[in-house]
Amino acid sequence: MSVHSKLEKFEDNWRTSMGGWSLEGKVVLRGNDVFKELNNSSWMEYLLFASTGKKSPQIARLMEGMWVICTSFPDPRIWNNRVSALAGTARSTGALAAAASVAVTEATIYGLKPIKGATDFLYRADKRLAEGEDLEQIVRAELKQYRSVYGYGRPLVTADERVEPMMNFARSIGCGEGKYIKLAFAVAEYLAASRFKYQINIAAVCAGLLADEELSPMDFYHMATLAFTAGAMPCFIDASNQQEGCFFPLRTARLNYTGGEAVKHWRV
């Protein structure tokens, strides 16, 4: 019986236009010679080009501002940072701490899911507005279907202190007046006046600013993946430099056991 796998033609055959390194010492990214054409890029410009194919010092600068203002609070209580602090107190390594914190940042109540989700919501809302629906209808439908709107509401506190400094920074470099950021605030205005009382959080602000720069939800997601490391690393370093095991130790009484009290015996 002669049957051929779909995989045969890919054996030792990976074709790509993304880039690579040659044994002769040439490095190419998206058709650009890294040593000759990209060597003066800032790291953020390089990351933007690598992730999205866009060459834009303006977007890179906007993104860099977001990373500084919005994503890297060095507070070890925040859950992704806490992982790095725990790695430090348990005397693990910095790279393992960062890897874990990055992975944990793909969260639902903060981090990457709201970032991607808020961008997606603004694009969908804009499309439906263009089709004739009104904003109230769109937001209500979103709440009805998903019980939340990515980019609005926040755990622990209601207001988001990052919104104003981020908008100030965006305006300082000539951003912040596009239709998507206006839409983001229009949704916030509707929600504030409604019974839901959700306030805009930074995910919607960043999503609006970047949608105005024509970044897709996936573009923003790929770019934001590493954005939180500058908050995690100091938490790791701090815990590494303090007494081992002393980061918020828990005594046994800190376990609130809610299971049955009866002691059972294993049937052998």
Added chain:
Amino acid sequence: MSNNQTEQITTEIWRETPESDNPFAAASCFCGGYDVYGDLLKNASYIDYLYLLFKQQQPTPEQSALLEGLAVALANPGPRDHSVRAAMSAGVGGSTHASALIAALSVGAGNLGGSREVVHTMEYWQQCGTSLEAWQQLIKEPPQLGREDVWLPMEHAPGFDPNGVSCPTPVKQTLAHLIDVGKGSHLQWLNDNRTALEEFAGCPLAFSGVAAAALQDLEFLPEQAEMLFLLLRLPGAAVHSLEQERLGWRKYPFFANGFKLNP
């Protein structure tokens, strides 16, 4: 959240009592009501303890045998598997051993042969049960992602191998063994309807499909199944990574001639 009240971790899985001289050390630990170091350590097998951790109850002999069989079947996907290759890539470069397992988890979490595929397959089970018509319909018209998620949409029917030709012998052997020891109705139904399902899917049953059926028989939730599938596949990643670390990068494929950069 009150500032005046001591914050606690709420758990129905684990209870501890303190040592008399140290409130930060446990003198006894109870899992699902069982004394872990006074009872389970002597009397429970590892697999039974694993079941207890997830379900907070002792498994029946059939459940125990089913989980044991699944654990053996999944323990080493082999060095050609994506997740194991990820771990070996850590090994050959001399990376930390933890990074090898992180690599295996990250790669083995996906929609193709990974734990996310098991989740999707469990969802199919929940939606279709043992109705062949329902499976046919769902495979034909799979659920769409409603809102942007970090996961990519499935590109094939979950539980089946889009790159397969016919159902591989180890998959069939595992399915037969798990039916034999576990007496599970979902596994039996999967076996009885395998060829029809494969026709709907356009490709053969995969390990992820067998694992999902087994975990459905064990009444695991999709998210529990996802975690367990990740855990059970780590031993192979660990040993292959260690082996390649010892052998070094020179003996490991670099695909020097296989990489073609388009002009």
